[in-house]
Amino acid sequence: MLAVIREVLDLRPRTKVEFWTDFKYYKNVTRLTTELGVSTHIITHRIPSGKFHRYSGWTFKDYFTHFDITVKDLIFGNIIGFFRFLGGIIVSFCRLISKKSRPDVIFLKGGYVCLPVGLVARIFKIPYIIHESDTVAGLANRLLMKKAKYVAFGMPLTDETKKAHPNYVWTGIPVAPEFKAVSPSRTMSLKKAFSFNPEKPLVVITGGSQGSENLNETTRLILPELLKIASVALVAGRKHYEDMIDLKDYENWDHASLESNFRMWEFNNTMDELMGAADVVVTRAGATTIAEIAALKKAAILVPFEVLPGGHQLRNAERLDDARAVIMVKDSDMMKNPSALLDEIRHLVRSPRLRADLADRLHEEARSDAALRLAKLILGEE
Numbered sequence: 001m002l003a004v005i006r007e008v009l010d011l012r013p014r015t016k017v018e019f020w021t022d023f024k025y026y027k028n029v030t031r032l033t034t035e036l037g038v039s040t041h042i043i044t045h046r047i048p049s050g051k052f053h054r055y056s057g058w059t060f061k062d063y064f065t066h067f068d069i070t071v072k073d074l075i076f077g078n079i080i081g082f083f084r085f086l087g088g089i090i091v092s093f094c095r096l097i098s099k100k101s102r103p104d105v106i107f108l109k110g111g112y113v114c115l116p117v118g119l120v121a122r123i124f125k126i127p128y129i130i131h132e133s134d135t136v137a138g139l140a141n142r143l144l145m146k147k148a149k150y151v152a153f154g155m156p157l158t159d160e161t162k163k164a165h166p167n168y169v170w171t172g173i174p175v176a177p178e179f180k181a182v183s184p185s186r187t188m189s190l191k192k193a194f195s196f197n198p199e200k201p202l203v204v205i206t207g208g209s210q211g212s213e214n215l216n217e218t219t220r221l222i223l224p225e226l227l228k229i230a231s232v233a234l235v236a237g238r239k240h241y242e243d244m245i246d247l248k249d250y251e252n253w254d255h256a257s258l259e260s261n262f263r264m265w266e267f268n269n270t271m272d273e274l275m276g277a278a279d280v281v282v283t284r285a286g287a288t289t290i291a292e293i294a295a296l297k298k299a300a301i302l303v304p305f306e307v308l309p310g311g312h313q314l315r316n317a318e319r320l321d322d323a324r325a326v327i328m329v330k331d332s333d334m335m336k337n338p339s340a341l342l343d344e345i346r347h348l349v350r351s352p353r354l355r356a357d358l359a360d361r362l363h364e365e366a367r368s369d370a371a372l373r374l375a376k377l378i379l380g381e382e
Contacts, residue, residue, distance in 0.1 A: 001019070001109050001174075002033065003174040003175065003176055003177070003370075003371040004107070004109075004174050004371045004374045004375055004378070005017055005019070005041075005042065006371070007371045007372045007374070007375035008375045008378060008379060009041055010375075011375055011376070011379060011381070012379060015041075015379075016043075017041055017042045017043070018042070018043045018044075018045060018103065019033070019042050019043070019044045019045070020044075020045045020046075020047045020113075020117060021044065021045075021046065021047070021113065022046065022047060022048070022049040022113050023046050023048070026044065026046045029044055030044055045095070047088050047091050047092065047113070047116070047117070048084045048085075048087030048088045048091060048116075049084055049085065049088050049112055049113040049115075049116065050080065050081030050082055050083065050084030050085035050086075050087075050088070050112065051077075051081050051112045052078060052081055052112065052139065085112075085115065085116060088113075088115070088116030088117070089116045089119065089120060091116075092116050092117045092119075092120035092121075093120050093123075096120055096121065096124050096126065097124070102124065102126055103126060104127075105126070105127050105128065105129065105149070105378055105380075106118070106121050106126055106127070106128040106129070107128070107129050107131070107374070107378050108128055108129065108130045108131070108141075108144065108148075109130075109131045111138050111140050111141065112138075112139075112140045114130075114140055114141075114144070115140040115143060115144065118130075118140075118143075118144040119143075119144070122147050127149040128144070128147075128148055128149060129148060129149050129150045129151075129152065129374075129377055129378060130144055130145060130148045130150070130151045130152065131152045131153075131154070131171070131374060132151065132152070132153050132154065133154035133155075133173050133286075133287030133288055133291075134154070134155065134287045134312040134313075134315070134316055135155045135287075135312065135315040135316050135319050136311065136312045136315045138312065148167065149167065150167045150168075150169055150377050151167060151168045151169070152168075152169050152170075152171040152373075152374055152377060153168060153169070153170050153171070154171070154172060154173035154287050154291065154370070155170070155287065155316070155319065155365075156170055156365070169377070170367075171367065171370050171373040171374050171377070172291070172366065172367025172368075172369070172370030172373065173287055173288055173290075173291035173367075173370055174291075174370040174371035174374060175288070175291050175292050175295050175370070175371075176272065178272040178273075179272050179291075179292045179295040179296055180295055180296070180368070181295070181296065181297040181363065182276040182296050182297060182298070186276065187276065187277060187278075187279070190273055190274075190276050190277035191231070191277045193273070193277070194233065194263065194273075194274065194277055195256075195257070195258035195263070196231045196233070196258065196261060196263075196277065197231060197261055200230060200231050200261060201229070201230040201231070201279040201280070201349045202230060202231045202232075202233060202277055202278050202279050202280075203226065203230045203231070203232050203233070203278065203279070203280045203281075203282060203345055203349065204233045204235070204274055204275055204277070204278035204280070204281050204282070205219050205232065205233070205234050205235070205281075205282040205283070206234075206235035206237075206271075206275075206281070206282070206283050206289075207235070207236075207237050207240075207283070207284055208235075208237060208283075208284060208286065208289065209237060209238060209267050210237045210238055210239040210240075211235070211236050211237015211238065211239050211240040211241065212237065212240070212284055212303075212305070213239075213240050213243075214303075214305075214331055214334065214335055215282070215283075215284070215303060216234070216236050216237070216240050216243070216244050218334055218335070218338045218341055219232075219234055219247075220244070220247060221338045222338050222339070222341065222342040222345075223247070223250065223262070225342055225346075226342065226345065227250070227260070227261060227262060229346060229349050229350070230261075230279070230280075230345075230349050231261035231262065232261070232262050232263075233262075233263050233264075233265075233274060233277075233278070234247065234262075234263070234264045234265070235264075235265050235266075235267060235268055235271075235274070236264055236265070236266060237266070237267065238266055238267055241266035241267075244264065247262075247264050248264060250262040250264075251263055251264060271292070272292070272296070275292065275293060275296055275298060276296050276298075278298055279298075279299065279349065279355060280298075280299050280300070280301065280345060280348050280349060280355065281293050281298050281299070281300045281301070282300075282301045282303065282341070282345065283300065283301075283302065283303070284302070284303060284304065284305060284313060285302040285303070285304035285305075285313040285314070285316045285317040285328075286313060286316075287312075287316055290302070290316060290320070290326075290362075290365075291365075291366060291370075293362065294362045294363055294365045294366035295363075295366045295368065297359045297360070297362070297363040298359055298362075299326075299348060299354070299355035299356075299358040299359045299362075300326045300327070300358070300362060301326065301327045301328075301329060301341070301344055301345060301348065302316075302317040302320065302321075302326050302327070302328050302329075303328075303329050303330070303331055303334055303341065304316065304317040304318075304328065304330060304331060305331050306330060306331055306332060314330070320362065320365070323361060323365075324357075324358070324361055325358060325361035325362040325364070325365060326358060326362060327344050327348065327358070329341050329344055
């Protein structure tokens with residue numbers, strides 16, 4: 001989002017920008033706008049938003065097998081989410097009712113947070129543009145697409161999508177400018193910067209800023225074997241780091257020298273550099289993460305979490321797996337047999353040619369000008 005705002009301000013420096021975000025990410029947004037030097041151009045507002053919890057592929061039996069999740073997320077979570085959604089409608093209505101303060105265009109990026117804003121924009125006939133990162137549109141975007149001025153997709157369009165709406169366009173997914181193709185020499189220097197052996201393959205495993213419990217626990221099981229063939233960097237995530245703290249026993253230092261070729265972080269603020277140092281990246285199949293890896297031109301093993309609503313991670317991974325741009329290991333397969341992930345990592349670590357082929361094909365999916373394309377759509381210059 002901020003990458004798009006920067007492009008908008010570059011094209012038209014006097015543009016007034018308001019950034020509406022939910023309470024959860026408000027502090028992150030204000031911090032980022034300050035770090036990027038655009039805080040003086042952006043007014044940031046908080047807005048209530050409610051998520052509709054559901055799980056793809058669940059059978060009737062699953063709702064009783066996972067009764068704690070059913071009660072916490074699907075019952076109480078959705079009741080709370082509904083009232084937050086109503087709050088978002090009310091706040092959006094109050095902010096947009098005055099003609100003097102209405103925007104010329106609204107850019108919707110962020111799923112359920114955007115639904116109340118988009119619905120109120122319809123009432124006041126304010127044009128809005130949607131950006132959908134995933135191969136399959138989420139529920140909120142599906143509800144808003146029909147009346148959108150443009151629907152921009154992060155993934156290449158299927159023939160079916162092209163026929164469905166004349167205003168669909170493939171723009172790619174905007175990523176920070178730091179994410180760009182990394183040369184072999186740069187990869188080696190980045191390994192040194194993180195204290196890894198530059199001559200040894202590096203596997204970076206990450207479940208995102210919050211982390212992935214399943215990826216973390218699988219890493220715990222396969223780590224002794226992994227360290228026989230590669231260095232390993234694990235980003236355990238803020239939510240699960242404390243549960244993985246025992247793995248710090250593998251992180252052995254001799255003064256400033258890393259002897260064990262293993263490091264673990266709660267979160268790394270320079271993910272472009274850490275993934276840039278990698279020979280293999282193992283991660284979930286979120287669209288933005290895929291776009292960042294594609295921009296870096298790295299070989300990836302995607303572990304989609306199948307039960308997410310709409311199965312969007314699975315569809316993202318399947319499309320790229322079919323294109324031979326990534327290797328896919330389903331989360332359910334990994335949990336049944338952790339060696340399934342170990343075998344794929346081992347094969348990729350030992351196959352430089354395959355790594356290069358995967359990286360090249362995935363890099364073809366990247367659109368380095370995605371933020372600029374979206375900025376032009378917003379400003380009506382496309």
